[in-house]
Amino acid sequence: MTRYAALLRGVNVGGINLKMADVAALFSGLGLDNVKTVLATGNVLFDSPLSAAELKPQIEAALGERFGYEAWVHVLDVETIGRIIEDFPFEAEREGWHPYVIFTLDPALAAELLTWQDKLDAQFESIRPGDGVIYWTVERGNTLGSTFSKETARAKHKATTTTRNLRTLQKLVR
Secondary structure, three states: EEEEEEOOOOOOOOOOOOHHHHHHHHHHHHOOEEEEEOOOEEEEEEEOOOOOHHHHHHHHHHHHHOOOOOOEEEEEEEHHHHHHHEEEEEOOOOOEEEEHHHHHHEHHHHHHHHHHHHHOOOOOOEEEEEEOEEEEEEEEOOOOOOHHHHHHHHHHHHEEEEEEEHHHHHHOOO
């Protein structure tokens, strides 16, 4: 049995409003064990003997059917999330800055996003590559208006990326 986290993209932001109790009930109804939601931003912990590759399409289909939206989900075991946290290349507790991890399912898209690395003003934000992720740090107050945020918000990235604050990820592995 593996402990997983499902990271639901775009939940409770931008018009897709889900009650986490309903999401937890859906996950339990799929036969997943020890289901727990973390925060209201679409983070679900659960246990399953299935692989992440088997779980992803099942969860996306169930979410879409139950809640009527096109669901995009990243399923990772908590051990992998722990390694992602450990590899964060920036100062995680830097005063006045946000630490983020952007999960990417498409290596070509990740490579495209990483071309922004030299185009960003390091006074306000920086990115670095990781294993299946892009690490991003941005000055507080500039998150939504930053150059990189505007790029990652483009519609073509919806199906293959989701972003989490490092502190949220830390809550998933505790």
